Amino acid sequence: MEAPRIDSGRIAEVSRGLDRSEIERREKVFSVSDLTVSYSGKTALEGVTLDVHENTVTAFIGPSGCGKSTFIRCFNRMNDLIPGARVAGTVLYHGEDLYGRDVDAVEIRRRIGMVFQKPNPFPKSIYDNVAFGPRVLGMKGSLDERVEGALQSAALWDEVKDRLKDGALGLSGGQQQRLCIARALAVEPDVILMDEPASALDPISTTRIEDLMHELKREYTIVIVTHNMQQAARVADMTAFFSVVVEEDGSGRRGILVEYDATTKIFTTPADKRTEDYVTGRFG
Amino acid sequence: MSRTWRNRLFQAAMLLCMLVAFGTLAVLLVDTILTGWPAIQWKLFSDPPSTLPEEAGARPAILATLYLGLIVLVLSVPIGVLTAIYLEEYADRERWWNRLIEVNIQNLAAVPAIVYGILGLAFIVRGIGVGRVVLAGGLILTLVVLPTVVVASREAIRSVPDSIRQGAFALGATKWQVVWRQVLPAAIPGIATGSILALSRAVGETAPLIMVGAITYVAFDPELFGPYTALPVQIYNWTRQPDVDFQTLAAAGAIVLLGIVLSMNAVAIFLRNRYRRQW
Numbered sequence: 069m070e071a072p073r074i075d076s077g078r079i080a081e082v083s084r085g086l087d088r089s090e091i092e093r094r095e096k097v098f099s100v101s102d103l104t105v106s107y108s109g110k111t112a113l114e115g116v117t118l119d120v121h122e123n124t125v126t127a128f129i130g131p132s133g134c135g136k137s138t139f140i141r142c143f144n145r146m147n148d149l150i151p152g153a154r155v156a157g158t159v160l161y162h163g164e165d166l167y168g169r170d171v172d173a174v175e176i177r178r179r180i181g182m183v184f185q186k187p188n189p190f191p192k193s194i195y196d197n198v199a200f201g202p203r204v205l206g207m208k209g210s211l212d213e214r215v216e217g218a219l220q221s222a223a224l225w226d227e228v229k230d231r232l233k234d235g236a237l238g239l240s241g242g243q244q245q246r247l248c249i250a251r252a253l254a255v256e257p258d259v260i261l262m263d264e265p266a267s268a269l270d271p272i273s274t275t276r277i278e279d280l281m282h283e284l285k286r287e288y289t290i291v292i293v294t295h296n297m298q299q300a301a302r303v304a305d306m307t308a309f310f311s312v313v314v315e316e317d318g319s320g321r322r323g324i325l326v327e328y329d330a331t332t333k334i335f336t337t338p339a340d341k342r343t344e345d346y347v348t349g350r351f352g
Numbered sequence: 353m354s355r356t357w358r359n360r361l362f363q364a365a366m367l368l369c370m371l372v373a374f375g376t377l378a379v380l381l382v383d384t385i386l387t388g389w390p391a392i393q394w395k396l397f398s399d400p401p402s403t404l405p406e407e408a409g410a411r412p413a414i415l416a417t418l419y420l421g422l423i424v425l426v427l428s429v430p431i432g433v434l435t436a437i438y439l440e441e442y443a444d445r446e447r448w449w450n451r452l453i454e455v456n457i458q459n460l461a462a463v464p465a466i467v468y469g470i471l472g473l474a475f476i477v478r479g480i481g482v483g484r485v486v487l488a489g490g491l492i493l494t495l496v497v498l499p500t501v502v503v504a505s506r507e508a509i510r511s512v513p514d515s516i517r518q519g520a521f522a523l524g525a526t527k528w529q530v531v532w533r534q535v536l537p538a539a540i541p542g543i544a545t546g547s548i549l550a551l552s553r554a555v556g557e558t559a560p561l562i563m564v565g566a567i568t569y570v571a572f573d574p575e576l577f578g579p580y581t582a583l584p585v586q587i588y589n590w591t592r593q594p595d596v597d598f599q600t601l602a603a604a605g606a607i608v609l610l611g612i613v614l615s616m617n618a619v620a621i622f623l624r625n626r627y628r629r630q631w
Contacts, residue, residue, distance in 0.1 A: 190520070205523075
């Protein structure tokens with residue numbers, strides 16, 4: 069039987085990612101082993117093992133319900149906020165157990181920022197949105213400079229510099245999302261987690277967010293969940309493909325990690341048949 | 353019967369219902385204003401009550417009602433809002449005692465005010481021995497409206513979208529910072545509206561105050577620990593006098609009370625419109 073061929077026209081651009089050996093030479097920011105997450109006793113994600121490397125973009129892709137959003141929330145312990153959520157296995161952050169006894173989730177979230185699927189600016193001014201993090205953390209130095217710096221890094225400064233006192237809810241969806249990125253950058257995080265950051269945005273705003281990710285990975289480590297394969301192909305260095313396993317007795321569905329490799333490899337010569345079916349559009 | 357006719361019939365029925373409700377209110381209002389208008393004079397606000405209708409005013413009652421309102425505001429808003437924050441943001445619903453508190457608050461809001469009056473008489477006036485003073489009346493009215501304040505504040509807190517909390521948590525804010533700096537400011541319009549409406553209910557209450565000793569003839573300005581009357585009690589007293597001039601005074605008192613309540617409601621509506629927010 070002839071080996072299946074991947075229609076390269078489907079994926080616009082896969083060439084910007086680094087190759088795997090180069091990525092793996094970089095320091096490990098996260099080292100996840102055998103991670104299982106359950107909500108009120110129901111397993112949502114099972115047995116995930118992977119490493120995330122410094123100054124790279126790592127994408128999690130997969131069909132709905134595969135646990136990719138659940139997974140990304142393990143990195144800043146947002147699952148702690150959901151009653152009944154339990155995390156088993158280990159997540160090491162620079163070699164330190166994120167779920168260790170004396171680890172403060174609040175401190176973790178300061179160093180590991182997050183951008184959500186739907187832009188969620190606070191109902192305050194643009195300035196106060198960005199200043200909120202530095203204020204609650206009691207960060208030293210000029211607040212004005214910090215706000216300006218964060219807005220510039222998020223490529224929003226030129227659009228809002230004359231109306232910093234205006235309400236953030238008056239911005240367009242794409243601007244709101246970049247404001248949320250600026251807000252995350254203002255607390256000088258180490259990692260930025262993005263949970264489908266462009267899924268609620270128009271194509272032009274999406275492009276701007278993607279360009280921004282290319283800029284930001286020079287200084288930050290970025291982890292992104294996306295249901296848009298082209299987006300993963302365009303922005304990510306490493307890509308993890310998750311899938312859903314339905315229990316035979318129909319008692320539930322849980323997510324598993326199928327394959328994790330350099331983005332180029334995942335989109336051109338995946339090792340697993342399921343990954344191939346997904347990226348070629350035969351499934352999902 | 354054709355569909356068009358059925359449509360018209362129901363429209364007419366709804367209009368009629370509206371007219372019954374609104375018309376009754378309008379007749380009451382107009383009648384009170386016409387009856388009481390001659391007595392709306394400066395002496396109503398400046399003079400104490402008297403056995404002679406031409407000399408009688410309602411100054412002690414108006415002042416006491418304002419004091420009572422202030423006490424209720426100062427006590428019920430902080431207690432009610434903090435209770436609401438606890439129930440919405442901190443309480444674990446899996447725990448039976450939290451569910452018990454929830455059910456109780458819902459029920460307390462439906463308890464008739466006179467029952468609070470009896471409780472206040474037994475517990476506050478005699479039990480701790482506060483006596484029949486302004487403070488005791490304020491405490492009772494606080495109890496009467498507290499469940500309403502809690503329920504309204506909970507609604508307001510619950511209407512703050514979770515994405516706001518998550519966004520703040522994701523920046524490394526503590527639970528207290530999230531609640532104090534994001535959730536509460538966003539909930540303030542709803543809390544203020546609910547509290548003011550509860551307050552306007554409190555100043556109109558008569559029954560519990562009669563129980564805890566708002567006496568009907570007070571010729572001096574009230575003090576926190578002194579005997580007092582309240583505007584609704586004063587009105588009630590005047591209506592019982594045989595002299596027709598006292599009826600005029602009662603109507604005038606009702607106009608003043610209406611004025612106080614309606615202006616508080618106006619503030620509530622203003623706050624609601626001013627800070628209405630689209631998420």
